Amino acid sequence: MALKIIASMCTGCSACEPECPNVAIREKGGTFIIDPAKCTECEGQFDSPQCVAVCPVDNCIKSA
Amino acid sequence: MSSATVYVDASELGKSRNAVSQILETAASGGCGTSGGEGKASCGTSAGPDDMPEEIWNKVKNHPCYSEEAHHHYARMHVAVAPACNIQCNYCNRKYDCSNESRPGVVSQKLTPEQAVKKVVAVASEIPQMTVLGIAGPGDALANPKKTFDTFRMLQEQAPDIKLCLSTNGLALPELADEICKYNIDHVTITINMVDPAVGEKIYPWIFWNHKRVTGIEAATILHEQQMLGLEMLTARGVLTKINSVLIPGINDEHLIEVNREVKKRGAFLHNIMPLISEAEHGTVFGLTGQRGPSAQELKAVQDACMGGANLMRHCRQCRADAVGLLGEDRSAEFTLDKIDEMEVVYDLDKRKTYQDKVETERQAQHAAKLAALAAANVDDGLDAHMKVLIAVATEGHGKVNQHFGHATEFQIFEVSRAQALFVGHRRVDLYCQGGYGEEETLPSVVSAINDCHAVLVSKIGACPRDELKAAGIDAVDQYAHEFIEKAALSWFAGYRERIARGELIHQVRGDAQIRQGAFSGAAEQAA
Numbered sequence: 001m002a003l004k005i006i007a008s009m010c011t012g013c014s015a016c017e018p019e020c021p022n023v024a025i026r027e028k029g030g031t032f033i034i035d036p037a038k039c040t041e042c043e044g045q046f047d048s049p050q051c052v053a054v055c056p057v058d059n060c061i062k063s064a
Numbered sequence: 065m066s067s068a069t070v071y072v073d074a075s076e077l078g079k080s081r082n083a084v085s086q087i088l089e090t091a092a093s094g095g096c097g098t099s100g101g102e103g104k105a106s107c108g109t110s111a112g113p114d115d116m117p118e119e120i121w122n123k124v125k126n127h128p129c130y131s132e133e134a135h136h137h138y139a140r141m142h143v144a145v146a147p148a149c150n151i152q153c154n155y156c157n158r159k160y161d162c163s164n165e166s167r168p169g170v171v172s173q174k175l176t177p178e179q180a181v182k183k184v185v186a187v188a189s190e191i192p193q194m195t196v197l198g199i200a201g202p203g204d205a206l207a208n209p210k211k212t213f214d215t216f217r218m219l220q221e222q223a224p225d226i227k228l229c230l231s232t233n234g235l236a237l238p239e240l241a242d243e244i245c246k247y248n249i250d251h252v253t254i255t256i257n258m259v260d261p262a263v264g265e266k267i268y269p270w271i272f273w274n275h276k277r278v279t280g281i282e283a284a285t286i287l288h289e290q291q292m293l294g295l296e297m298l299t300a301r302g303v304l305t306k307i308n309s310v311l312i313p314g315i316n317d318e319h320l321i322e323v324n325r326e327v328k329k330r331g332a333f334l335h336n337i338m339p340l341i342s343e344a345e346h347g348t349v350f351g352l353t354g355q356r357g358p359s360a361q362e363l364k365a366v367q368d369a370c371m372g373g374a375n376l377m378r379h380c381r382q383c384r385a386d387a388v389g390l391l392g393e394d395r396s397a398e399f400t401l402d403k404i405d406e407m408e409v410v411y412d413l414d415k416r417k418t419y420q421d422k423v424e425t426e427r428q429a430q431h432a433a434k435l436a437a438l439a440a441a442n443v444d445d446g447l448d449a450h451m452k453v454l455i456a457v458a459t460e461g462h463g464k465v466n467q468h469f470g471h472a473t474e475f476q477i478f479e480v481s482r483a484q485a486l487f488v489g490h491r492r493v494d495l496y497c498q499g500g501y502g503e504e505e506t507l508p509s510v511v512s513a514i515n516d517c518h519a520v521l522v523s524k525i526g527a528c529p530r531d532e533l534k535a536a537g538i539d540a541v542d543q544y545a546h547e548f549i550e551k552a553a554l555s556w557f558a559g560y561r562e563r564i565a566r567g568e569l570i571h572q573v574r575g576d577a578q579i580r581q582g583a584f585s586g587a588a589e590q591a592a
Contacts, residue, residue, distance in 0.1 A: 048276070053276060
């Protein structure tokens with residue numbers, strides 16, 4: 001269970017990075033990536049995945 | 065604190081009830097004097113030390129955004145260290161920069177705080193009149209608090225004479241107001257487009273709040289409450305505030321008059337009403353739904369309706385989040401990271417101060433010339449004393465009519481009456497003359513940009529464009545070349561009135577004009 005950032009849609013704005021409760025997001029080559037080993041999709045932590053809620057681009061973050 | 069500027073530390077001011085009440089008083093009295101009537105200008109235009117308490121004047125006098133007069137002489141720069149945002153606006157597409165503070169359709173080079181500080185020091189060494197550093201995005205300065213405040217902290221150590229400011233949508237402002245006061249931040253801009261959530265709902269599809277995406281009227285209500293609370297907190301702490309509002313025809317045009325009233329009540333120092341930019345190719349919601357921006361007359365009508373309220377800023381260029389230089393010019397291309405690496409940077413406080421003293425002398429000469437011209441102009445000639453016309457002026461700065469028509473990338477617009485020449489804005493135009501000769505196809509766009517003007521004052525103009533302007537009803541005037549603008553404007557208007565009095569011409573009302581859309585990058589456009 002993990003989420004994935006579609007690199008071609010990512011604007012590199014970094015809004016998701018500090019919101020991740022699992023510190024699973026980092027920058028790579030101007031856009032951001034999610035470490036699938038760390039991602040919990042915020043299950044049990046928040047109502048909805050934090051990165052999806054804050055991302056300004058619709059459908060940029062999807063289930064891996 | 066350096067000796068170069070005598071401004072008061074924000075945190076000291078925050079402790080002083082006296083200073084706070086002074087700001088509130090200034091704001092309550094129409095700030096630096098929009099209510100002063102004919103002959104007295106607002107600080108958004110050109111108020112001087114006579115119009116406000118000395119402490120406040122010292123804070124604004126060298127800030128190109130807060131003082132219209134200063135913007136001809138002092139430069140600012142933005143560093144793009146804050147890419148993230150916590151709200152979504154319908155006039156913004158985050159593929160590009162935030163259009164609150166910078167034009168959509170342009171992308172800034174994102175910097176780390178360390179890179180940003182290096183860039184600021186390099187620019188300040190090269191451009192000694194650079195007095196202000198702002199963080200205006202490309203997202204929201206306060207949605208990136210660590211990057212924003214790290215930049216300010218490091219810069220304060222290396223270049224203590226530079227004033228700091230930031231721009232925000234206000235959502236995170238209440239929780240960070242005290243943090244702001246820890247730095248040398250005298251000025252904060254809040255973008256407030258509404259004071260009624262029912263209006264806000266049409267502008268903001270969602271906000272990110274308490275770990276949730278909130279939508280609809282609830283989102284607009286939270287944002288509104290945070291903005292008002294944040295503004296009140298800054299006023300109470302002695303920080304000067306500028307309110308930016310994007311004028312969206314059919315959504316908040318009339319409503320901005322109420323916004324002006326509400327922000328004035330809460331101590332806002334300046335109100336900047338900007339036209340919506342909504343080109344379809346920027347991919348914003350408004351761009352795609354065909355929501356248009358205002359015409360020049362619509363913008364001016366709302367600005368005029370707000371006169372007497374919070375002071376209006378009329379010289380905003382909606383510059384980009386990485387802009388460098390005087391307002392209306394952009395030298396950011398000279399200061400990319402690669403180029404900075406090659407520069408030999410020596411930060412010389414004394415040299416900067418000496419240069420700024422020189423600038424100050426020139427500015428005072430201009431101010432004196434303006435006062436003299438105003439005093440001489442107001443003579444009763446039997447014609448309607450309230451007659452007003454707009455004129456366009458081609459200027460390269462120094463407050464003079466000193467630019468060739470064909471070299472102008474923008475015109476300053478003055479509203480001239482018998483008693484005053486009031487700066488009311490600027491119009492961007494395509495460069496008419498490229499490589500020394502006029503390009504026929506760009507002239508119509510120049511005419512449409514200044515179509516509401518009776519005359520255009522230039523240092524020089526070719527015969528062809530002069531005739532074409534004349535055919536459009538615009539008088540091209542070069543007889544005031546290298547004179548101070550206000551003096552030239554009032555002299556031209558006196559001549560215009562004389563011709564009417566002699567029956568040589570009949571005063572006619574001009575039409576509307578277009579506000580040019582799209583990205584402004586002076587250097588790039590001129591090079592193209």
